Amino acid sequence: MQFDWMVGCYAGAGVHRDTPLLEHVDRDTVMAGVDAAVDAGLDGLWAPDHFMLGPNHEEFEVWTLLSAIAERTQGTDLDIGPLVGSITYRNPALLAKMATTVDHLSEGRVRLGLGCGWHREEHEAYGYDFPPVNERIDMLDEGIQVIRAMFTEDAPGFSGDHYEIDDAYNEPKPLQDPHPPIVVGGAGPRMLRLAARHADEWNVEISGRARGKPIEFKARKFDEYLEAEGRDPADVERSWLAHCIVREDPEELDRLCEEIFPLPWGEEEDVDDQLSTPEEAREKGDFLIGTPAEVAEQIEPIRELGFGKLQLIFPDFPSTRGMELFGDEVAPERR
Template identity: 45%
Template sequence: MSDISFEYNVPVFAGAPIDGTEPTHRDTPAYESLDWATTREGVETAETLGFDAAWVPDHLMLGRDHAEYECWTLLSAMAGFTEDINIGSLVLCNDYRNPALVGKMAATLDVISEGRLELGLGAGWHEREYDAYGWEYRDGFERLLRLDEAIRLIKQLWDSGADGAQFDGDHYRIENAYCTPGPFQEPHPPILVGGQGEDVTLKLVAKHADIWNTDVFNGDVDTLERKINVIEAHCETVDRDPDEIEYSWDGHILCTRDEEKLDRLLDLMTPIQFEESYTDRPDITRDNADEYFIIGTPEECAAAIERRIDAGVEKFMGWFVDFPDTHGMELFADDVIPQFR
């Protein structure tokens, strides 16, 4: 049980309602206005409470008033004001940055943080951001091909040592590219891949990832079990030991003994409608939220964690939805985490 880790998703945008009762974003439904001191205090609190990692999403304008902190800049700042907690991207959109530069940036940040970086990568999905910032939004299959190539390039860059890296792919090319100093960690920072598609994305996980990350729509136990089984089948196809891959759960946490607070925040967050690709799935509602979230008393939260551990999950990445109130995070750290350590 000591291998189970509990990790903190950094509120990089405010999500409280502007008008009416609909939150701007359900990851941060009680955060009314983005404020650096408040966001920083959340990270510092997570480290003080003993969380294992702090993760930063990679978007540019999701929050209330379109205000959001940029991922890599924030990770660099966090490396400076924290000491022990790991830091990671959840997940970098591959199309937003040249992957050779990402490899170099990641190596530098791993050195600066003394080996605390976990590099999360994904193919990208938020078309409005692509359009707003002038990036080409390619079809999903091509974005995945580019991600596959990017991960191979980054690993080759990290492994090149003093010789310089060469890579000649369909989408990316480098010649005599040096990554010195290389990463602090041996052989390199763990690579997390986020995504759900069973035919292509999860095969890419089997080929390249040290960690697989799911999302709130796939966080129920039945779906987790099915996705993990798919990854393990792909591992057999690509001749990889599935034990080399960690499985993570990424979702909403509300730990409280206050029934009024629980009802108020759940009423604010739900319903959550599934995306068009999930046409066979019911919306997340007040009635079925406990299938997807970790919510309730510490005892109820621990039971939800146990069910996911039984499915194969080892890393729990949580959005504490009562933030900037930290009572839920503190109760979780005091009464839930010790049950798994």
């Protein structure tokens, strides 16, 4: 399996639950985490596409951050990308230009994660429209077509209900051939069909696994949709976003969990819902919690479902102990 880090670039346990122990965002802390991920032997670095998560509304913008990470990790083969970028925040032609630039800065390591967006409060605060979900999915469908044209066509053009470009030159083209891989995040029926049509990699995050049918059902349906599109399911990678809390000493693990929990659960419409204990986090949120041997055992069912990548959130950050322990003792057992 491949193991990546979801970079801690916003602070606190507000709408999301990812960095409850990080009080403030600053360059040195974030880059120390990036350096630790490299030293731990992880395979990729991803960052969320938001502007104001967390109780203090502190967050780094994703593409600016990825540019810095590209330079910071020069000479490595680590994947980098947004997980996932919201189609509502940037014109897709501009987004393709941005991704192409970072592909060059990283010497061909960008993967373009895309989704239809969800954070209503953030859209309203920044003045972005927040259409109904089906319209956002339509925007994503068209947007990926625009992006692929920008990546591959000499004089890109597209005309749809939401986007139109005409001779929108994107030179130089991306380094990767035929283009940076497109990662689609989502697990609802329409998003699965869209991913089957367009994605080089399908990503499922926590809330997407928790809603509706079980993930086993969704994985089977995704295979069916790929075959209906004339695609070989083996040709599309699958990745799983997960929280990981790991310590060697069970007593130290218990103390850490007492510090981390409770955590908010759900999205902004149900922020009062909480994960109160590690047991709830394992059951409701698929958290990986335990000693290195226990975490390695918890990963195995994910791999058996066909997921070959884990993008990991370490809630003990800014401590890098969990990340280092994972790289030293868990990853070698499951690669």
